[in-house]
Amino acid sequence: MAFNLHTSYTTRYSIRRSSPEVKAQRESRLSWDQIVSALQNHEHLLGRAICQGKDILRCLIRKRPFCPIDTSNALVWLNTPANLLPPSRPVIHGLPPEILGRIFAFIVHSDCLDKRYQYREEVWVNFVSSGTSPTTPVVLGHVCRAWRTFVHNTPFLWATIFVHSPLPRHVDIVSFWLARTADCPLDLRFEQFLFPDPASLAIIELFIVQAHRWRKIAFIINLEEPFDKLRPGSTPLLEEFRIRLPKWDRARVARVIDTLHASPVLHTINWGKSIAGQIPPSTPWRQLRELSLHNLELSETLLAAFPQCSNLLTLRLYGMRNGLAGQNTCVAIPSVERLVCDQPYMHIFNAFTLPSLVDLKLGGLQRRIGAFETPEAQIAPLISMIERSACTVQALEVEAWALPILYHDTLSHLTILHAADILSSYPSNFRLEDLISETGGRHSLLPALQHLFLDRYEGRDGVLATVAWSRRRTLRTLHVGVDAEQHPRDVITLGWLRKDGMTVEVGEPLSRSRMISFARPQTDAEDVSMSTLRFPDFDTIWT
Template identity: 30%
Template sequence: MLIQSDERNYRLTTAFPLATFMRLPLIPWSSVGGYLFGYQGPTVAQQDSTTTLQSRAAPINDIPVELLGELFAACLRDADPLWYYGRERPPVSNSPSNFFDPMTLGQVCRHWRAVALSMPTLWTSMRINSPRRGHLPLTQTWLERSGVCPLRLFLFQDSGSEVESAVTDVLVALLNTQAHRWRSIDFRFFGKPPSALFKLSHGSLSQLVSATLLTFRTSKTFSETSTLDTVWQIIHSTPTLRRVHWDSDYLISMPSHIPWRQLTDIRLNARLSTTVIFDLLHHCPNTVSLEVHIEETASVPFNPVILPCLRHLCIRAECPLDPIFDQLTLPQISSLRLDRFHEPITSEELSSLNHLLVSSNRYLQRLFFNDGQRESTRSNIVAMLRLPRLSCLKDLYIVSRVGDQVVQALTCQPQHSRDHLLPVLEYLTIGDCRGTTPGLLGNMASSRAIAYDQLVKLRTLEIFCWDINMVDKEVLKKLSKDGLHISVEYDE
């Protein structure tokens, strides 16, 4: 359905039909009217009668506790804790969700409050943005309600003010009291890290699996690498550690205490040469997910690298990638993210990518591609999508601006069933679809909305930027009513 707001952006989306899931009680117009016209409320006897009647009749009380708990937990799941949360979010909140706070559950009814307070796992994830004094008692409450469960913590100090720095230091000291419960931490500080962070003791992080520690430095506080290393030594000494995200300049020194062989998820965001990266990869046989930022390709030949466990590869590159693809073998690769800067991807790189997949005996299932939204590379996008080893893609995300050429290539023709591009595609996301001919986008979506021959039905279509036209708008609205999940952001 079409959901409109007061802003310039609109969203065309489908919604979960709650009415078919559970019946909601109707509010009598007489009671609503009483409040609207200044009615002072019912008597005590009327209140008791109404409360008893509602508690017996309200269908919401018939939801099984187990299902209610699952619904509560699902409301708190957000993909990105840094996502802009807007003015609707309270300035002081520990909720990991952009749109939902478990603190409100206890305000709905007594039953919901009992369920929420009986679920320690509901309080184990905390996200604190722009620390304020109000976060201190709130954090203490969350720590108490989480019981003894492992904690997932996100703390973002985005200001160097003395007040925020002081509050951040107290918050970290409070969180340190539960360091033995830390399972995942993501700490990001502006300027010098809080002093409480350096009071961690060796062996205190007995459950830590994932660690991110970043500092955003000014020119006056840039050289804090050696200081942070004392914290990283404690983190690296944890035998349960599997995922790490280091500061970009921290990796320049390449400390010897990094436990490369026990890590399964590595983010090398420092701008390193391929020579350094390949030297490191030889020491990471158990890596499952790898993110690298490659600044330059060295002219010297590399020793080939086999990463037997790698499933997801993310490369942000400022140089040609074919010399890298030519030296890699990835027997388990299924997901690839490519971010190309400065120069469009070349045919040589595409050929090397396909060769990598052939030598690894793998077909990609997920692809994220971004070449800086250049309008001149649409033919390169089509060429990439036609690579034989991408024919089994189920999930495609194109950040680059696409035009008629890409949309037409993704359109399936029943009379040419053997020539379908990406026949098993189920999830399609396009970052920028401006400038397409009216009717093409709707035609493409319609051609994939029904499964036939060897074509799998498209389940989700998302577009983040589009200059809407009425022809495609009506088609997409009809497809959404027929069951295709569509999310489109556009300007009018």
């Protein structure tokens, strides 16, 4: 970044040197030679500041593509002395309260965050927050008096509370937050791992008192006694729950689950590992829109319940064992649009017909070939399910073991592909080169692809660039985790595609690790800190 600030100044000054007033002012001004010299000595810092400013401007334009920044008067404003600029009220202070509340909710609530935030490595210590967001209503209230007044009088900003391994001082914080929620429905998440734990006991009792306002809850907890106060009808507003009660008495677990099932508006259930392999008889099958099953037997009894799920849209299956004893049982669920499965087990795909399926996620942290001899044989039951269902899969998230499915004609309508691993050290019979367009812009593989996400890519440098460039007319989004030093050609080409309008994000490769926890004793005997190092998938804590 080479330029001469001194030359620029002297040229501009020479235009005005005929004015006596300017000559008088020159004597009272600072020495520009020293300023220019200092800037030249710190040229790399100035260059970094300018680049960061450009990134901020690009972000603003991307966030508001239909409201571009008006730069028609930019030159006039830049040449107007600062003391002559008319005072103006910040635009955000003139927004209607409804819009300002939406903006603040976007900032503090976890479900409004960019998904990339959930894939960053983070150290979670003892805290109370609004979810996974680092910003809370308290932080917003510290900006200025107007924001503090607005935040303290907007209950729904406080109604999402995430408590992780609380300390004694957090009891008053949670009590303060609950007092600010007024009568708003509550979204609560509580994770407690230590026992005995007086702070967690006090906070859970505060939550139990507000059970009539629960809308969404996610509890990992060892404390049982406070929940004895719940009765069927205690949670009339409950729409969604995720629980993990690993050390509870079975009778108590059954009572709590029956209480939660009694909600007339319940539509999302995740029992975690709390039901010990037995499906609760009180399950409201007809109400369900989302169901997650963990470590259960895929038996005839369970399959017989699925036809009652006339409104089920999302089905998640984790660690499902085969309980069909070789019987060829297949059940159709016409309403399911999304299937999440963490293991490539034949009995899962053979058991379902899903005619409305459009979104498929296939996990599995390891390559579990089992009795299959080849990757093609491994995915054969999955292909059979898609063909039998006559469905149109438009979004696919896979790990390396299932990548060969991309060559099958059943995915010709795929528009979104999220591949977790394309590694040179992990053979999967899939080559990224096969996505390169043929002559004339035709695509021999995945012709409808518009959005490509690669969490980790370690192929040969230049291949990704060739694929993206050949599809530049149809590919709208490309997010890739790649080592920039090992792929300079790819990074440069993706930069040009970003300038041409494609949404391109290049980041560090994501770790395959999930979670590491450790306890840290504090100086105070009662202050025991539980720290958790977390990685991409929050849902693994429920498996």
